[in-house]
Amino acid sequence: MPPPRIVLADDHVLVAEGIQQLLASEFDLVGLVGDGRALLDMIQELQPDIALVDISLPLLNGFDAVRQVKKISPNIKIVFLTMHDDKTFVEEAFRVGACGYILKESAISELVFALHEITAGRNYVTPSLAQEPATQAGKASSPQHGLSPDSLTQRQREILQLVAEGRSNKEISQILSIALKTVEFHKTRLMRCLHVQTTAELTKYAIAHGLVTL
Structure with missing residues (x-):
């Protein structure tokens, strides 16, 4: 069985290169982009199995990019890889269609483990943030910073x-x-x-x- 095909959207070059090296032995990283609009084009062209997406992407942020990605490729698995540790962001991620949420500060080994879990059909959240976010899907989040x-x-x-x-x-x-x-x-x-x-x-x-x- 061929390895899952993954695209990565992250505008930090060093982070992206590190992830690329990490995944090389077990996954097929078919594309790397640095902004949300390029991510839409790449997914439409390559039809990958998984998209690793940062939230704070230039031109089109990760949440809005994923909203549009799900219209282009509804079966793709979305994993947010981000620095944001606010649980309202976790809820929003699952609300727009994610099946994983991983903090960049987490151990490198966590990303590989999380991708195996997601490939097997299970959701994954960095343990320090886990609070049954999947049950929040479809519910309105309650941001701490005013109007959503x-x-x-x-x-x-x-x-x-x-x-x-x-x-x-x-x-x-x-x-x-x-x-x-x-x-x-x-x-x-x-x-x-x-x-x-x-x-x-x-x-x-x-x-x-x-x-x-x-």
Whole structure:
């Protein structure tokens, strides 16, 4: 039986290279990307068995990328490999369709063990975070940082992330292939919805919810 085919989405080169070496003996790592939009293209092209995904990916964060991945490839197994140790992030991960959640600080051997568990059809969460997250699937999470990003539309979340990454309105319109006025409209609506008045406050919100990192 051929080894599971895996794609990895992580924008930290050293982390990605380390994982690539770790998995080489037991898994077939068929693709490596550094942002969420590239992940969508790669999964559509390669149709892997498992996707290892960081949450804080550039251009399109891991949660929103996985929401779209599940429409492209509903049977793919999603494993989040992340630095975020907030249990509300674990709940959100399973809510968008993950079957695994592993902290990057965990022992290297844990990742291999977790992938074997997931390949066998079982869910896996780093033990320090485990609190029956799979039972939370489909339930609304209760973020500790105010209004949940789920209250926003997909387009609003995409624009929020790009604003927080420091992209100009013109750059955002090019990345998303939408009109400049549409970007400005959504940005204004975002500020109203989140009750903020500045780009700095939008950025603070995005960081708190794992959409971007400092």
